[in-house]
Amino acid sequence: MALPKDEKPERISEAEHAVMEVLWERSPLTATEVCDAVCEQRDWSLATVKTLLSRLVAKQAAATTPDGRRFLYSPAIERTAYTGAESRRLVDRLFGGRAAPLFAQLAEAEALSEDDLAEMEALLKELRK
Numbered sequence: 782m783a784l785p786k787d788e789k790p791e792r793i794s795e796a797e798h799a800v801m802e803v804l805w806e807r808s809p810l811t812a813t814e815v816c817d818a819v820c821e822q823r824d825w826s827l828a829t830v831k832t833l834l835s836r837l838v839a840k841q842a843a844a845t846t847p848d849g850r851r852f853l854y855s856p857a858i859e860r861t862a863y864t865g866a867e868s869r870r871l872v873d874r875l876f877g878g879r880a881a882p883l884f885a886q887l888a889e890a891e892a893l894s895e896d897d898l899a900e901m902e903a904l905l906k907e908l909r910k
Contacts, residue, residue, distance in 0.1 A: 791840040791842065793836075793840060793863075794836075796823075797840075800830065800843075801843070803815050808855040808856060811851050811853060812831050813827060842856070842858050843857055884901070
């Protein structure tokens with residue numbers, strides 16, 4: 782499901798994002814199945830996952846479908862819509878709405894690999910066509 786172009790998905794926490802990654806990877810899933818994917822590595826309980834899923838549903842980032850006595854969870858927003866809005870928020874908040882200073886900061890911090898630079902160069906060439 783895509784949001785209208787002018788609507789930004791509500792911000793989600795880092796923990797909620799971990800749950801969304803599981804849902805984006807494969808869904809629909811039960812809360813137990815989500816827990817199977819994240820609980821051990823994050824030292825979470827099923828109750829924690831259920832709380833996070835409830836928050837995501839309240840934020841309209843995830844949707845539920847009844848399945849007998851349980852619910853199946855699916856993403857209600859596309860990964861690209863969410864990451865696009867979060868990227869825009871980051872650039873707006875930290876760099877005054879300009880992307881160039883972000884790339885300069887990454888380059889100065891040596892956070893860009895040669896592959897990253899090659900991908901950016903190819904993207905810039907494509908955008909200029």
